[in-house]
Amino acid sequence: MSANAPLPMGPHDRPIRLAEIPVLAVDAFRSAILGQVNAGGRIAALFGMAGESNRVRLYAVLMYLETAEIAVLAADVADEYPSLTPDCPQAHMFEREIAEQWGVIPRGHPWLKPIRFHPSYRAGHDAWSRAAGEAIVPGVTDFFRVEGPEVHEVAVGPIHAGVIEPGHFRFQCHGEKVFHLEISLGFQHRGIERAMVGGPDKRTLPLVESIAGDTSVGHATAYAQAVEALSGCRVPLRAQALRGVALELERLANHAGDLGALANDVGYLPTASFCGRLRGDFLNATALICGSRFGRCLIRPGGVLWDVEPDRAEQLLARLQAALDDVAGATKILWDSLSVQARFEDTGVVPAEVAQDLGLVGPAARACGVDRDVRRDFPTGIYRFALIPPSTWNTGDVFGRAYVRWLEIRRSGQFVLQQIKSLPGGPVRSKPPGPLLPEAMAVSFVEGWRGSICHVAVTDAAGKFARYKVVDPSFRNWIGLAMALRDQQISDFPLCNKSFNLSYCGHDL
Amino acid sequence: MFDVFRERRRQGKRTIGYPAEAPTLPDRYRGLPVLDDSRCPDGCKSCVESCPTDAIGRDSRGLALDMGRCLFCTDCLEACPEGAIRFTHDYRMATRNRSDLVVRSGVELALAEPLDARMRKLFGRSLKLRQVSAGGDNAEESDLNVLGTIVFDIGRFGIQFVASPRHADGLVITGPVAENMKSALLDAYESVPSPKLVIVVGASAISGGPFRGHPEVSDGTDRLLPIDLYIPGFPPHPMTILDGLLRLLGRLEGMPERIRAEEPPAPPPASGPDPLAPIVASTATVEGPPTSS
Ligand code: SF4
Numbered sequence: 190m191s192a193n194a195p196l197p198m199g200p201h202d203r204p205i206r207l208a209e210i211p212v213l214a215v216d217a218f219r220s221a222i223l224g225q226v227n228a229g230g231r232i233a234a235l236f237g238m239a240g241e242s243n244r245v246r247l248y249a250v251l252m253y254l255e256t257a258e259i260a261v262l263a264a265d266v267a268d269e270y271p272s273l274t275p276d277c278p279q280a281h282m283f284e285r286e287i288a289e290q291w292g293v294i295p296r297g298h299p300w301l302k303p304i305r306f307h308p309s310y311r312a313g314h315d316a317w318s319r320a321a322g323e324a325i326v327p328g329v330t331d332f333f334r335v336e337g338p339e340v341h342e343v344a345v346g347p348i349h350a351g352v353i354e355p356g357h358f359r360f361q362c363h364g365e366k367v368f369h370l371e372i373s374l375g376f377q378h379r380g381i382e383r384a385m386v387g388g389p390d391k392r393t394l395p396l397v398e399s400i401a402g403d404t405s406v407g408h409a410t411a412y413a414q415a416v417e418a419l420s421g422c423r424v425p426l427r428a429q430a431l432r433g434v435a436l437e438l439e440r441l442a443n444h445a446g447d448l449g450a451l452a453n454d455v456g457y458l459p460t461a462s463f464c465g466r467l468r469g470d471f472l473n474a475t476a477l478i479c480g481s482r483f484g485r486c487l488i489r490p491g492g493v494l495w496d497v498e499p500d501r502a503e504q505l506l507a508r509l510q511a512a513l514d515d516v517a518g519a520t521k522i523l524w525d526s527l528s529v530q531a532r533f534e535d536t537g538v539v540p541a542e543v544a545q546d547l548g549l550v551g552p553a554a555r556a557c558g559v560d561r562d563v564r565r566d567f568p569t570g571i572y573r574f575a576l577i578p579p580s581t582w583n584t585g586d587v588f589g590r591a592y593v594r595w596l597e598i599r600r601s602g603q604f605v606l607q608q609i610k611s612l613p614g615g616p617v618r619s620k621p622p623g624p625l626l627p628e629a630m631a632v633s634f635v636e637g638w639r640g641s642i643c644h645v646a647v648t649d650a651a652g653k654f655a656r657y658k659v660v661d662p663s664f665r666n667w668i669g670l671a672m673a674l675r676d677q678q679i680s681d682f683p684l685c686n687k688s689f690n691l692s693y694c695g696h697d698l
Numbered sequence: 699m700f701d702v703f704r705e706r707r708r709q710g711k712r713t714i715g716y717p718a719e720a721p722t723l724p725d726r727y728r729g730l731p732v733l734d735d736s737r738c739p740d741g742c743k744s745c746v747e748s749c750p751t752d753a754i755g756r757d758s759r760g761l762a763l764d765m766g767r768c769l770f771c772t773d774c775l776e777a778c779p780e781g782a783i784r785f786t787h788d789y790r791m792a793t794r795n796r797s798d799l800v801v802r803s804g805v806e807l808a809l810a811e812p813l814d815a816r817m818r819k820l821f822g823r824s825l826k827l828r829q830v831s832a833g834g835d836n837a838e839e840s841d842l843n844v845l846g847t848i849v850f851d852i853g854r855f856g857i858q859f860v861a862s863p864r865h866a867d868g869l870v871i872t873g874p875v876a877e878n879m880k881s882a883l884l885d886a887y888e889s890v891p892s893p894k895l896v897i898v899v900g901a902s903a904i905s906g907g908p909f910r911g912h913p914e915v916s917d918g919t920d921r922l923l924p925i926d927l928y929i930p931g932f933p934p935h936p937m938t939i940l941d942g943l944l945r946l947l948g949r950l951e952g953m954p955e956r957i958r959a960e961e962p963p964a965p966p967p968a969s970g971p972d973p974l975a976p977i978v979a980s981t982a983t984v985e986g987p988p989t990s991s
Binding site for chain 2: 305306307327347348350351352353354355375376377378379380383384391392394395396398399400401402403405459462463465466468469473476477478479480481482483485486494495515518519521522525692693694697
């Protein structure tokens with residue numbers, strides 16, 4: 190296939206046989222990706238897996254928004270290939286990940302540093318020529334430094350003040366002003382992708398539910414969809430609706446909690462304490478459905494484990510209506526407070542072009558006016574029948590990220606009430622999925638509360654996972670936080686950080 | 699300003715009446731597991747084989763379920779046709795010893811005993827804790843944060859999460875101890891002045907949870923630090939955490955201990971095991987999810 194030939198597009202929710210994926214020469218692979226991205230496509234995933242004769246096969250999954258289709262292409266590489274990142278910044282983290290996992294160097298990558306600090310999956314191949322068995326110390330890398338007599342460096346973490354996950358942050362400052370922030374993570378690395386290989390088995394689902402505990406429903410749904418695609422399993426409509434309810438409840442809980450946390454960071458305590466409670470009310474609504482506040486053990490391949498009977502639906506509706514009214518009251522006083530607005534507005538601005546180029550997702554992108562939401566663009570499950578219009582704003586600042594959350598709370602709230610009122614009849618679970626299609630790939634999208642989640646499952650000849658790629662929205666968005674800090678006061682870091690509220694464990698896997 | 703007052707009035711008082719009043723938990727909440735191995739047919743290992751974390755085993759003393767590993771996932775309920783395993787609504791599960799987390803047929807759980815008199819004098823009315831997430835997935839962390847909200851308001855018990863380990867009386871650890879966090883965790887432990895407490899929250903921190911056996915983690919804290927309190931769950935309900943902390947401080951002595959489960963909104967399924975738990979008589983049980991067929 191030449192570099193200019195049209196790519197084999199296909200529907201995003203169908204499995205693809207590996208034999209049908211074009212394997213291109215590296216140059217053609219590169220230019221096909223660049224051509225697609227320049228034409229408005231996006232990289233959903235770019236990853237390596239063990240190939241033949243100790244080479245690494247790279248797969249690129251491209252999303253084409255206009256037609257809701259995807260294209261998958263491949264290339265085989267040995268120890269290096271010309272990096273995409275200089276021409277396509279959204280490849281930046283994916284290429285660093287490929288380097289770390291497989292010891293393949295993307296030549297010309299401007300920022301080639303480890304992201305999770307673990308040894309390479311491919312013995313004897315290390316992108317930084319570290320010897321086998323050499324200790325890899327997280328947070329120790331060649332940080333970018335600004336030199337000059339009045340420049341100083343501030344290092345924070347891994348352990349932060351507060352009940353929060355660990356990560357390391359380096360600020361290059363001039364007085365109070367931040368020139369540059371570099372974020373170095375990996376402290377939460379638990380080996381999830383590596384452990385998924387050889388599955389699915391009884392450990393797979395709990396692993397998926399712990400990719401990021403606050404997104405248990407989002408990741409479990411993404412996983413279930415991948416398995417259902419590969420096994421040809423059909424999910425009853427009622428289960429699809431309940432999955433949608435659970436996913437939106439997860440969004441409601443986290444968005445309400447985030448608005449409270451943002452209020453807290455600017456010292457506006459009424460909203461902080463109201464929303465702290467309301468977040469729990471949404472979590473408890475999830476627990477009313479399945480017993481777990483985080484929606485664990487609800488989603489299963491083939492459907493959901495728990496039904497919502499009519500009386501339970503009544504109870505849910507009453508509680509949710511009350512909680513939604515209370516969120517409206519709690520946030521109205523937030524938006525009406527001039528001192529809060531003074532702190533939110535123009536703080537931590539990410540320009541729309543930067544959000545586009547870096548491939549940001551979720552409320553962080555939509556707050557910049559980047560209208561992107563896989564519930565509408567690549568719908569699965571109930572979202573094929575019931576549309577939630579994406580919410581956008583155009584300021585790209587802390588206010589924008591807060592306000593988009595509020596808009597989403599309103600729309601998700603309406604959606605959840607509507608779905609519970611009109612749950613389709615029928616069972617909530619089909620027969621457990623049969624064996625997975627061998628030597629095939631399934632791509633699965635879910636719009637989690639932080640942004641689009643993408644899972645890619647690749648099976649071997651026995652129908653077991655040969656590779657399972659997880660792209661958490663935080664993987665894409667941490668760089669957005671770094672950009673938001675440019676030229677900010679360092680004292681605004683906590684506020685900017687909250688306005689993104691990204692996952693450490695979702696990034697570290 | 700008046701709008702704020704009006705909203706405050708509208709939102710009302712939201713702090714729970716616990717410990718004077720019994721907390722309310724959802725009817726499908728899965729708390730303390732209860733085993734009845736008299737129901738097990740000879741040689742049956744269905745539950746053992748179904749468990750994702752090998753939390754269930756059978757030895758000469760019969761069936762045993764290790765809450766330190768259990769994810770409260772219901773896979774064993776689905777696997778067992780005899781109803782030998784049930785989950786009650788009892789949220790009280792914290793223990794002082796690792797071995798006490800192993801639940802057996804007809805054996806009462808040894809809930810956490812209070813600290814000794816000297817430690818209670820030091821910490822009983824003011825306990826400052828530093829939380830360290832060592833590979834935690836933000837579920838445990840979230841439900842620890844929740845204790846600080848107006849709903850639970852742990853400040854009223856003199857318990858507070860502080861920013862520096864040097865200001866703390868103990869550590870609260872979550873996560874399976876990722877190798878990449880091990881040295882930071884041990885540093886934090888060293889930084890806490892003695893005498894100090896170590897409290898571990900969640901299956902991952904106790905045993906590695908779903909990550910058990912991964913070379914990237916330490917399978918929890920047990921081989922790293924002396925532990926004073928184990929709080930099981932995946933993640934534990936905030937009530938389980940609060941109960942454990944108060945129990946440790948001896949703050950529940952003389953308190954009425956009741957459990958109230960929400961009425962199931964619909965009649966429970968007709969079939970299924972005897973709904974009365976043999977150990978905690980006041981405890982209703984949770985039915986497993988309906989199986990497809
Ligand atoms: S509920 Fe606990 S014991 Fe039962 S299968 Fe799940 S993890 Fe194992």
